[in-house]
Amino acid sequence: MNILLVGAGLSGAVIGRKLAEAGHKCRIIDSRDHVGGNCHTERDPETNVMLHVYGPHIFHTDDQEVWDYVNSFAEFMPYRNRVKTTAQGKVFSLPINLHTINQFFDKTFRPDEAKAFIEEQGDAGIEDPKSFEEQALRFVGPDLYEAFFRGYTEKQWGCSPTELPASILKRLPVRFNYDDNYFFHKYQGMPRDGYTAMIEAILDHPGITVELGTPYNSDMADKFDHVFWSGPLDGYFEYEHGRLGYRTLDFKRFNYEGDYQGCAVMNYGDRDVPYTRVTEHKHFSPWEEHEGSVCYEEYSRAAGPDDIPYYPIRLVDEQAMLNMYIEKAEGISGVTFVGRLGTYRYLDMDVTIREALDAARYFLGCVTEGKPTAAFVPS
The missing domain is CATH 1.10.3110 (protoporphyrinogen ix oxidase, domain 3)
Structure with a gap:
């Protein structure tokens, strides 16, 4: 079959790889000029620091299969996320x-x-x-x-x-010991050469064609047997019922000679500080040594039509609109909606990969059995 996957992030790459390994021809398109979506990493030419271009991503999971999967495409280095916060004139863990x-x-x-x-x-x-x-x-x-x-x-x-x-705030966010590891999962780490290199390795298959700088248009779907959509759910329907709410991030970059803050992430809890946190990216690769440093102040705001969406808001007021889009998606055939944007849910990287693996297996099972595929993969 000829499969079109819209988005060259984790969802598109993992699904495309599984389908290509099963003998299908996969074309993956992305409107950006790089693979990896918001996980994209690149070397800073001035300092050689590995930059998390759209904000830091730390891999953490209890899912053995997902951990084995990412390690088959990249060398993961041990990493513990130890976040600090500046509040009321003091620094806390x-x-x-x-x-x-x-x-x-x-x-x-x-x-x-x-x-x-x-x-x-x-x-x-x-x-x-x-x-x-x-x-x-x-x-x-x-x-x-x-x-x-x-x-x-x-x-x-x-x-x-x-x-x-x-x-x-799902659970009591307090630990009654001195453990300052931000996450509690069994497996935690960072790919030595960055996430983009890992995703490029996943995409490296003769059955996969990647086209960057290529926005989706509705005429494309007619040339393929099936479409996997990892873009915004409302965007697929050209925002017919309005725009679902997202938060986006603005970054203010600055360089520093030496060590600016002594940690990768420093939150700022006081309301009179306009940014939410400062990230110092060389600390995301503690196995490397760099004299120069690259830092980003992060500012969160509502996403506009031309912004990169980061976090789905999912407020109560949006539930009716979301339900209309879900109903519309379930009323069409030949398209599967996947990923954070396609399902309008906040997903960590390991869950995104888990759902992508499950989506590929579900699709292959439907093909084998001659069954129609659902718009959203059954959980």
Whole structure:
């Protein structure tokens, strides 16, 4: 079969590779001039630092198959994401851990003492938190909420935490030990040569043709047996029912001779600091040595029509519009919607790869059995 995959990011590359290995001809197009989507990495010509061009991506997963898959296309180096935050004139570790609690409250708690103390800080009167703010106040109390969550969340999402669902803060964001590893997954690392090199290796198959700088137009679909769409869900339908909400990021780059902040990520929780964080990219490759440094201030705002969408907002007000697009997608044939943009969900890289592997297998199974494929791969 002749397959068109729109988007040369993780979803398109992984699905294309699986289908090409099964004997299908895959054409992958992308409107940008590089593969990798928002995971794209490149060497800075001035400092030779590996840059995460669209913001940092740290690979972390408990999925053994996904970990084995990425390691078959790239050498992954050990990496632990240790995030710091500047708030109220001090620097703390994130996520909130025993060191953060003791430093913030000027205490020397043991784990059990800290747990009891934080429980006392929480608002037990909020029995069923509905909003992000209620969730935070219920579990960490007003002081930690104000220092570490309120300002950062307002800047990141562009609205009051009272307007965000409690599900964004899924669990108690506190550790009662001194573990400052931001993630808790079994496998964590970075590809030695960057994500773009890894994705280029995935795409390196005789059954795959990649065309960059090539926007999709609806006439293309007629020339193929099936289309995998990893662009914006509403974009496929030319925004017929309006635009779904996304946040985008603006980056202010600056160079520094030496070590600017001593860590890869420094968050800024205070509301009077306009950016959400500063990333120093040489610290994402700690096995390398660079005298020069490249840093980015990150500013979050609502995505406009010409912006790169990063994070789906998924506010309650958008649910009706989203449902209309889902219904419209399910009413057509020959197209499968995949990835963060195609399914309008926030997905980490490992989940994106997992779903891409599952989508390819699902499609191949439908072809073998002569069954029609669904617009969204059944979970």
